[in-house]
Amino acid sequence: MTDLGTIRQEIDEIDRGIVEAFEKRMDLCRQVAEVKIGTGKAVLDRGREREKLETLAALASDEFNAHGVTELFSQIMAMSRKLQYRILTEHGKLAGEEFVRTEGLPSPEHCVAYQGVEGAYSHAAACRFFGEKAAVKAYPKWADVMQAVASGEADYGVLPLANSSAGMVNDVYDLLIEYRNYIVGEVELKVEHALLGLPGATLPDIQEVYSHPQGLMQCAHYLDRHPDWNRHSVSNTALSAKKVLEDGKIFQAAIASRLAGELYGLQVLESPVNDSDKNTTRFIVVCRKNLCRTDAGKVSICFEVPHESGSLYNILSHFIYNNINMNKIESRPIPEKKWQYRFFVDFDGNLADAGVQNALTGIRQEAAMLRILGNY
Structure with missing residues (x-):
């Protein structure tokens, strides 16, 4: 042997x-x-x-x-x-799509668009990114924000993309494909929800609770401890506070920020009520111009792959081969293609980096579709 x-x-x-x-x-x-x-x-x-x-x-x-x-x-x-x-x-x-390199983002000439009403977390994120004195304007829907930016009515838009507790905001991912706007910045905002009621209201009075669906999800454990409360979804957390004020019913409460409570004259019945004390929402800043800061360190892309074995693996291998750190991947269904999906990926790097250029070249050649959503 x-x-x-x-x-x-x-x-x-x-x-x-x-x-x-x-x-x-x-x-x-x-x-x-x-x-x-x-x-x-x-x-x-x-x-x-x-x-x-x-x-x-x-x-x-x-x-x-x-x-x-x-x-x-x-x-x-x-x-x-x-x-x-x-x-x-x-x-x-x-070579792929060229981005305009800039040392910093131009100041807004018109306004910064956000979804909701004054006191919304998107409002707070816009002020955090652009400063408290920035001209901001509220729009009813996320699609309205994207349309305002695309048309030039607004210079920038601020939209929530993901929450550390509730996950991705699906509709905003879809809007990134529907509109040809670019991500030029991001801001993270710690979320501290409060249960807000009319002055004089107490917890035993509450029967109906209003908030954005994400707000209700982020406070699910707290709400589960009150099974008699009926939950209602509205388009924005701050809007729920405004509704409670306008309805004037002692049995209604809103889940929103303390700031929203102050703006709409509500009292804090209990706070914080979110399930996690690390609850954070990531907001993106979008612009109709394909701007890229010279010091940008994150790239966001979207791609579709052929519907065959190993296609996703082959695409992701370009990150590995070029020693690129991929820090997020999400998938969304392609409406016009049954059981097929498009993928959203965030990775570290700058479009000027040789490794990033090589990876994007390979992906562009082998994917069914590639969109560079931004470098910021």
């Missing part, structure tokens, strides 16, 4: 041969890239790769090895494409 040491020596020898063969293959791929620079031929040829994999798998001695050969050469081909993308990017052959 051959001893383990001898077997390992043979494996090491084979591995060295594989490395030598791999380097020879990659050198040929460099030559292929040079040819494609001159001809403009696409890097990815799905039909050619499919035929090649079938041919190589047929050389294997059994089904297990055939599957392994397919997986091995799929990765080798992916590495070859990444090398070619890098070379073509260096030659400026695969």
Whole structure:
């Protein structure tokens, strides 16, 4: 029987041969890239790769090895494409959308749009980002904010994108695709909900509670301790406070911020009532211009992938290959394509970085659709 040491020596020898063969293959791929620079031929040829994999798998001695050969050469081909993308990017052959680089964001000439009414968390986020003296304007819906920015009626819009307790704000993700606005900044706002009632109201008086659906979700555990309270959704937390004031009914209460309570003359019945003391909402700042600060450190993109095995893995591999830290991924259904999804990804980097350019080049070539939502 051959001893383990001898077997390992043979494996090491084979591995060295594989490395030598791999380097020879990659050198040929460099030559292929040079040819494609001159001809403009696409890097990815799905039909050619499919035929090649079938041919190589047929050389294997059994089904297990055939599957392994397919997986091995799929990765080798992916590495070859990444090398070619890098070379073509260096030659400026695969440039994407150009962003206007700026040292800082221009001051608003008209206004900063937000959804809700005065005292809403979006209002507070807008003031946090642009300053208390900024000209802000409230709009009834998130879509109204995006439309105001797209039309030039507003210079910027502030929208909630995700909450640390309740998760992503689905409608806002969808609006990022519906409108051609760009993310140019972000601000995080700690959320501290209070239960607000009319002056003189007490907890035993309360029967109806109003808030935004996200506000109700973020206070679910607290509300569960009061099963007799009926919950009602409104379009904004501050609007719920305004409603309680205008209705003037002692049995109604709102879940909103203390600031909203002060603005609408309500008293705090209990605070805080959110489930987590680390409850934070991330707001994005959007602009119709594709601006990019020179010191930007985060990129947001959206892409769609072919509806086939391994397509998402192949796209995400571009981040790994270029040593890019991906810090968030979300998916949303594509309405016109049954059971297909588009993906939203945030990752660290600047559009001027070579690694970011290489990754985006590969994704642009292999995805069914790619949108750079912003670098901020």
